[in-house]
Structure formats: C-alpha cells, structure tokens
Amino acid sequence: MTPADSKTIPQRSDIEDKYKWNLTDLYESDAEWEKDYKKAQEMLTKAKGFTDRLADSPAILFDCLTLRSDVSLICDNLHFYAKRNADLDHRVSKYQSMTDRAAMLISQAGAAFSFVEPELLQIDDKQLKEMAEHFPERTLYDFYIKELIRSREHIRSAEIEELLAQSILMARGPSSVFTMLNDADMKYPSIKDKDGREVRITKQRYAKFMESPVQRVRRDAHESLFSSYKEHINTIGASLSASINTDVFYSRARRYESSLHQALDAINVPVEVYHSLLDTTEKNLEGLHKWIELRRKILKLDKIYPYDLVCPLFPEENYEVSYEDAVKEVTQAVESLGKDYTSNLKKAFESNWVDVYETEGKASGAYSSSNYSSHPVVLMNYNDTIDNMFTLAHEMGHCLHSFYSNKMQPYPKAQYTIFVAEVASTLNEGLLLQHLLKKVTDDKKKLFLLNQHIDNTFGTYFNQVMYARFELMIHEEVERGGALSPDRLNEIWNELTKKYYGPALSIDDYIKYKWARIPHFYYTYYVYQYSTSYAASQAILEKFLKGEEGIVEKYLQLLSSGGSDYPINQLKTCGVDMTTAAPFEATIKLFEEQVNEVERLGL
Numbered sequence: 001m002t003p004a005d006s007k008t009i010p011q012r013s014d015i016e017d018k019y020k021w022n023l024t025d026l027y028e029s030d031a032e033w034e035k036d037y038k039k040a041q042e043m044l045t046k047a048k049g050f051t052d053r054l055a056d057s058p059a060i061l062f063d064c065l066t067l068r069s070d071v072s073l074i075c076d077n078l079h080f081y082a083k084r085n086a087d088l089d090h091r092v093s094k095y096q097s098m099t100d101r102a103a104m105l106i107s108q109a110g111a112a113f114s115f116v117e118p119e120l121l122q123i124d125d126k127q128l129k130e131m132a133e134h135f136p137e138r139t140l141y142d143f144y145i146k147e148l149i150r151s152r153e154h155i156r157s158a159e160i161e162e163l164l165a166q167s168i169l170m171a172r173g174p175s176s177v178f179t180m181l182n183d184a185d186m187k188y189p190s191i192k193d194k195d196g197r198e199v200r201i202t203k204q205r206y207a208k209f210m211e212s213p214v215q216r217v218r219r220d221a222h223e224s225l226f227s228s229y230k231e232h233i234n235t236i237g238a239s240l241s242a243s244i245n246t247d248v249f250y251s252r253a254r255r256y257e258s259s260l261h262q263a264l265d266a267i268n269v270p271v272e273v274y275h276s277l278l279d280t281t282e283k284n285l286e287g288l289h290k291w292i293e294l295r296r297k298i299l300k301l302d303k304i305y306p307y308d309l310v311c312p313l314f315p316e317e318n319y320e321v322s323y324e325d326a327v328k329e330v331t332q333a334v335e336s337l338g339k340d341y342t343s344n345l346k347k348a349f350e351s352n353w354v355d356v357y358e359t360e361g362k363a364s365g366a367y368s369s370s371n372y373s374s375h376p377v378v379l380m381n382y383n384d385t386i387d388n389m390f391t392l393a394h395e396m397g398h399c400l401h402s403f404y405s406n407k408m409q410p411y412p413k414a415q416y417t418i419f420v421a422e423v424a425s426t427l428n429e430g431l432l433l434q435h436l437l438k439k440v441t442d443d444k445k446k447l448f449l450l451n452q453h454i455d456n457t458f459g460t461y462f463n464q465v466m467y468a469r470f471e472l473m474i475h476e477e478v479e480r481g482g483a484l485s486p487d488r489l490n491e492i493w494n495e496l497t498k499k500y501y502g503p504a505l506s507i508d509d510y511i512k513y514k515w516a517r518i519p520h521f522y523y524t525y526y527v528y529q530y531s532t533s534y535a536a537s538q539a540i541l542e543k544f545l546k547g548e549e550g551i552v553e554k555y556l557q558l559l560s561s562g563g564s565d566y567p568i569n570q571l572k573t574c575g576v577d578m579t580t581a582a583p584f585e586a587t588i589k590l591f592e593e594q595v596n597e598v599e600r601l602g603l
C-alpha cells in the first residue's frame with residue numbers, strides 16, 4: 001500500500017556494518033555460547049544439594065541464592081544472544097533452535113530452584129531478617145528478602161498452596177479460548193477500498209484503513225471488523241466473564257480485599273493510585289471533548305464517529321528524516337538530560353548497539369533488549385519517517401535505562417518494572433517533540449508535530465484510562481455478586497465511550513463491541529500502567545522544561561535504580577508523587593495547551 005511495500009527488501013549482506021548491531025561483544029562465537037550452555041547445565045546439578053538446608057546457616061542460604069542468580073544470569077545471556085540472532089533472520093533455523101534450548105534451560109532452572117521460596121517461607125520473619133544480616137554481602141538480596149516477607153501475609157497453608165498451584169493451568173482457559181477465537185478462527189468480511197477494489201479485512205489491514213483519508217472506507221473497515229465481534233459476542237462475553245471470575249477467585253483465595261488490591265500488590269502500588277488516575281482524569285475531560293470536536297472541524301466532517309479518531313489530520317505535512325538526521329535530532333533533544341546521558345547515548349549510536357534497517361526475514365517493529373554482561377541493543381526497521389524518528393527516541397530511552405540500571409545495580413536488583421520502564425522511553429519522545437517544535441518556523445509543520453504529541457496522549461493516556469475504568473467496573477460488578485452478560489458489557493462500554501469522548505462524538509451501532517477485541521483485559525489490571533508511566537514522564541518532562549535545579553542528577557538516579565525499590569518510591573526520587581493527582585493533572589494540562597495551540601493555528 002505504501003511505497004515501502006513495493007520496494008524490494010535488502011539482504012543483510014547489502015547493509016553496511018555500521019548499521020548493524022554487534023552481538024559478539026557478548027559471545028565472540030556460537031562455540032563460546034555452547035561453552036556457557038554446558039557451564040549452566042553443570043551449575044544446575046548443584047541446586048539439589050541445597051534442599052532442606054536453607055535454614056541451616058546464613059552462608060548456605062547466601063550460597064544457594066548466589067548459585068541461582070549466577071545460573072539465571074547465564075541463562076539470560078544465552079537466551080539474549082540466541083533470540084537476538086534469530087530476530088535478524090527468521091528463515092535461519094539454527095538460532096531458533098538455540099533460542100528454544102535456552103528457553104528450556106530457563107524452565108529447568110526454574111524447576112531446579114522451585115524449592116527455595118516454599119522453604120524460606122517456613123522460616124519466621126525474625127530469623128529470616130537475622131540471616132540476611134549475616135550474609136557475606138548484605139545489599140545483594142535485602143530487597144528480595146523484604147519482598148518475601150511482604151508476600152507472606154497472602155501465602156496459605158501448604159495444602160491450599162498445592163491446590164492453588166494445580167489450578168493455574170485451568171485458570172488459563174478463558175484467555176486461551178479468546179486468543180484462539182481472536183487470532184485463528186475469526187474472519188472479517190471484505191470491503192471496497194478507496195478505488196473500489198474488493199479487499200478482505202485482516203487486523204493489519206483494518207489498522208491501515210483506519211488511517212484512510214476517506215471516511216466511507218474507514219466506516220466500512222470498522223463495520224466489517226466489529227460485525228464479526230458482534231457475531232461472536234456471546235462466546236467472547238462468556239470467556240471474558242470467566243476470566244474475571246478467575247481473578248476474583250484468586251484474590252479471595254489469597255485473602256485480598258479485592259482483585260484490584262491483589263493485582264497492585266504485586267509491585268506494591270497502593271490502590272489509591274489507581275483510583276486517583278481514574279477520578280482525576282474523569283474530572284478533567286473537557287480538553288479531550290474539545291479535541292474530538294476540533295478533529296471533526298479539521299477533517300471537515302458533518303459528524304465525527306469512533307472510526308474517525310486515528311486518521312492523520314495533516315498528512316501532507318509529513319516529511320522524510322534520514323537515519324543520520326534522526327540520530328542527530330535525538331542526541332540534541334536529550335541534551336537537557338546532561339553530559340553523562342548524552343555521551344552514553346553517543347556511545348550507543350557509535351558502537352553498534354542499534355540494528356537500523358529492515359532486511360529480509362528480520363523481526364518487524366522495534367524494541368530494546370538488554371543483558372547484564374554486555375551492552376543493551378535496539379532493533380529498528382528504520383524507514384525515514386518522523387514516526388520512526390520518535391520510535392528511535394523511545395527505544396533509546398529504554399536502552400539507556402537498561403544501561404544505567406545494569407551498570408549501577410548488582411544483577412539481582414537490576415531488572416526494572418513496566419511501571420517505570422515507559423517513563424524513560426516516553427520522556428525522550430517528549431524531549432524530541434519540544435526540540436523539534438523549537439526549531440520549526442512553519443506553522444503547518446508545527447501543527448503536524450503538535451498533533452503527534454496529542455495523538456500519543458490520546459492513545460497512551462486517555463484511552464488507557466478508559467480501559468482501566470472498564471476493567472475496574474467489570475471486576476467490581478462480579479465482586480458484588482453480579483453477572484456479566486454481553487449486553488451488560490456492551491452497555492458499560494457505550495456509557496464510557498460517551499462519557500470520555502463527549503458530546504461531539506456520534507455513537508454508531510458497532511463501537512459497543514470494542515471491549516471484545518482487547519486482549520489486555522485478560523492480563524488483570526495491566527493497562528493502567530500505560531497511563532501512569534506516561535503521566536510520570538510528562539511530570540518529569542515539565543521539570544526539565546522548567547529547568548528545575550538538580551533534576552538531571554535525580555533523573556539519572558531513577559534510571560540507575562533498576563529494580564532495587566518499589567516503583568512508587570523510585571519515581572519519588574524525581575519529585576513525582578504518583579499517590580497524588582499532580583502527575584495526572586500535569587499530563588492533562590499539557591494536552592489542553594497543545595489542543596488550544598492546534599485550534600489557534602489550524603482553523
């Protein structure tokens with residue numbers, strides 16, 4: 001559909017080395033990988049020597065935790081190297097089978113050390129703390145022990161725990177039924193594209209058609225997709241309802257106040273944060289309502305429908321950016337993060353941490369991935385668009401976050417949570433936007449850029465808050481003893497759509513089925529984290545824009561903290577308190593300012 005589709009895709013050998021990542025910094029050759037594989041296998045055999053001995057002495061416990069950590073580190077390296085190589089060309093089976101072997105080893109390691117937590121939970125808190133204080137290195141596992149003690153409150157008797165462990169496979173039923181239906185069995189009717197050609201709708205094509213400049217095409221694609229969900233709505237309703245019942249069952253089995261309490265307790269986020277996110281946003285929806293109406297005017301539509309919410313507003317203002325230029329812009333954009341950050345970013349660009357271009361068989365999309373022993377890497381399929389430049393800024397944010405965490409934290413405390421991960425990435429996007437806005441003189445280009453950011457806030461913040469509200473409502477309905485019929489789910493979705501998007505949006509007959517296509521609702525309170533991280537990054541962005549004193553040091557401290565503390569505490573180091581409404585208000589305020597600016601320039 002785009003010129004890129006018709007281009008022939010280059011082979012890896014056609015690409016200059018400077019655009020390829022270097023994985024030999026981790027393993028010089030596959031033979032070195034094999035050596036480490038053997039070493040990990042041998043180490044694993046030592047695990048069973050520790051069973052029933054963990055309470056014997058601090059030294060024994062420390063040695064066992066260290067063995068587990070050392071094995072895990074090697075397993076990570078093995079998997080990283082195999083998977084990253086496999087992603088360079090999916091047609092090569094060698095690295096796929098190495099990836100499978102690494103995954104197998106990881107599961108063997110999990111099984112070999114599965115005795116550790118149950119055994120430690122037999123030891124009482126006081127003794128456990130005392131043992132940890134006598135570890136040869138006290139700061140290595142202190143957070144782990146603290147977490148173990150925190151989890152104890154919700155651990156049941158051995159008999160109940162055994163039963164709960166056995167129920168896990170059963171509990172996955174609803175989500176696998178949905179995945180099969182959604183990804184394999186469901187088909188969507190054909191529509192006519194803008195030139196009148198008959199095209200069968202797939203999920204990918206639906207996404208493309210949503211960007212069509214022709215409203216009729218967008219509507220047809222929307223109706224095609226959702227007519228299939230309508231046809232299967234009883235099945236999907238039953239699977240989602242069963243999934244919610246599962247969440248409620250486990251939260252009760254583990255004696256939590258609610259399923260929300262259980263989900264947030266996993267990373268020690270107070271439920272007030274969740275409520276504050278929803279309530280603050282819902283008190284401040286005028287900006288979003290205004291934005292929908294403004295879209296209608298800019299698109300010159302009589303009525304704006306749900307299928308008109310993602311098509312580009314200023315497509316003619318899009319321009320090409322070469323990779324070299326994108327690197328330059330991103331590097332300049334993050335200068336306010338300080339010399340240290342900028343020089344490490346330069347190092348990443350100059351030392352083959354990024355695999356830049358699409359080649360035949362390469363994994364699609366973009367990601368950042370890290371290992372503890374060497375540097376992180378970024379996979380791109382860079383194709384000279386502004387979108388791609390923002391993706392580069394985003395992934396380099398993850399990449400540098402991993403770099404700092406791995407450099408400053410011991411391995412057991414290096415891995416950060418999703419709650420903080422998206423802060424580092426979306427902050428860089430925000431800085432890039434501000435940098436570009438400062439440079440443009442042409443109002444139309446400025447409009448295009450502002451719209452990028454508005455779309456980000458719309459998709460990553462507002463939409464996800466609405467999804468989070470939906471998730472809360474349906475869990476609470478079940479917790480109150482109610483039942484979730486498909487009609488009830490449709491009704492809730494319709495109400496929320498009207499509330500969030502406001503009076504300008506015309507509701508069609510199909511939007512009420514949208515909940516039925518969202519797989520995240522099977523992940524139990526997952527989506528709110530998109531909004532909370534986004535809000536945290538906007539709050540930090542504001543501090544950088546204001547030039548707040550000390551913010552550079554504080555931000556590097558956040559990036560360096562890995563997984564050594566709870567996310568809420570980590571964000572507090574940057575002066576962002578997620579237990580208050582401030583970060584959400586800052587996000588909405590920036591959004592409103594940008595909407596007003598678009599209104600001023602665009603009409």
Ligand SMILES: [Zn+2]
Binds near residue numbers: 394398422425
């Ligand atoms: Zn990300």
